[in-house]
Amino acid sequence: MSVDGNLRSLIDMLEAAQDGHMIRSALTSFAHSCGYDRFAYLQKEGAQVRTFNSYPGPWEGIYLSSDYFRIDPVLTEAKRRRDVFFWTADDWPARGSSPLRRFRDEAIDHGIRCGVTIPVEGSYGSAMMLTFASPERKVDISGLLDAKKAVQVLMAVHYQLKILAAKTAISPKRMLSPREMTCVIWATKGKNASETAELTGITPRTVQHHLDNAREKLDARTVPQLVAIAKDRGLV
Template sequence: MRYLDCHLGNLIDALAVCQNEDAVQFALKCLATNAGCTHYSYVELRPAGHRVCSTYPVDWQERYIEQNYITLDPTVIQAGRTMRPVPWSYADKHRYDDKTRLFFEEARKFGIASGIILPIRAGFGTTVFLSLATEREATNKIAVRDRAYAATAVAFVHSSFMRLSKTVLGANDVPLSPRELHCAAWAAMGKTKAETGSMLGLSEKTVRFYLERVREKLNATNVTHAVRIGTMRNLF
């Protein structure tokens, strides 16, 4: 096994001083290079949509989305189920069924033959995956000794993207209170006012008040419009 732990410390240090998203992406490229990999992929799976930042070939990214491979990819499925790092290699394809073996064959043609995927749970139903991959069929897989440390590193990546995205999109210009943000975030996930109130310990009337405040601050025509604006601006 080739252990990733020492490189994760360097990643955390780099992220602590990042001032823009380009710097975060550069830190991830350095992580991949130091780990002996050629690609990285950062993915947020949200109930209301996905966010992807990746150096995988564009044709492969488009193919992956077009074929909905996220429902077939055994590394994503296992990592999402166990919330543990999953080392993988094309050399292990014999363990899977024919359809999954064809998936590995196709990925290999795009220069993706082995790697590791690191998952975490984030807020409001979001799951985050950080993957490293190389074109080599690794018999000496990448692994981590300290799963908690790996999760911390992925959380740093996630928080960096969230913080810097909000800066770019002007989120700080909209002074939403924590309660307003919570109510709007649950509304974005399709929760009713009663359901949101139950989760936050508030009355339905109070939730309605907070959502109306969000609507006013975002200059929206209604709450649905406000949620749409907030989601587009990455406010919650």
Template sequence: MNANLLNLIDRLSLPLDERAARRSLRDFANDTGFDFFAYLYLRGPESFAVSNYPRAWQELYVQREFIRVDPVVTKAKHGPPLFSWSADEARRNGRRDVIKFFIEADRFCIRSGISISIPVGFRDRMVFTLASGRPVSTMSEDIDPVTAAVAVAFVHSRLGGERGDASLASGIRLSPREAECLRWFAEGMSMADIALMLNISYRSVRSYIDAATNKLGAANNRQAGTIATRIGLI
């Protein structure tokens, strides 16, 4: 595996476009005996995924908000930097929502895999996963964690600037007024001017923008505007 990781680093260090980077990741997955790759950037409401999973699975994952129960995501947040996972292991643990998750994943031949989880700052994570239709995927013990971390950093350098195949923030809903006020605020209009334009009180505008900021988990109103713009809510 280390040799394959080094080859991947060499490949991704070239000035590749996004399509070539995806092709390199697909080839890497195949060369290491897996069917799929997935890169997840876990960054609160800005979380997104890039993968060669079947499109129908990607859409189902977002629609049903599987990020809330996906055991790979849970373990990536709180577990070791390198780990294996499988549907069989989930069934032994007995959590009903996780079992249902894998029943759906099984329809797309996603049954086991290995994942590399790299922290970014205090809360964010870069997670690179290899998945297959085999019942169990064993992780080679000779994987060097430093090499693995460097490889994931290169994956991020090639895919982190993309919008991703799927935004994982589908659970966030802004009301029409929240979205409208935040959109004008993000474009540089003051709250007083927004109130005048929409013929509502200044207090109402501030309340709508603060509510949107809380929903987005942003540190302040400006950051909320930036996040909402990036994930297409305004």
């Protein structure tokens, strides 16, 4: 099957996925069909990074504890361009004792030497990317990937993971309205009522009204508690 055909099949498999294991299996199968060993989905919101991947456990721990997302050349490139691209660790600094050199060496040691990345700019200033990686020097399918289908895959992964994160079922009467959800999302990003009003084009009083309604629906006494509950229930 062609890369395009494999992409179509992957989109279908993701749509049918019922749990994290099925999502992981679908992505792993696609990776292997294209000559890659592993995959990594990453979402970055400010200083917060969330990942879902098949990378070696020790590497994920090193990556997060060392704040490597601040210097990761793949992330840097994803910010610069918004299309599918190929990368290789062989292009990164190979001399010296800089954090970037250490990042390069540790990535290669964990079997991450080259790959193809699909980046997408998310809502509220977030960024998402899906990477397929190989320990080989070069496995480049970027020129064979249909850009639209590649983005479909990334968004399918994003929304399926978001559904899985919603661990607590919420009754219809407790569902937040679109305006309430928007105000809650900006609150999770540290914005007060005035700042949210400026960003959304509504008045601070209306923002506060939506936050008060959201607090009542989710049984939160304060906005910080509202933010915590929303995150815990996978609403944001």
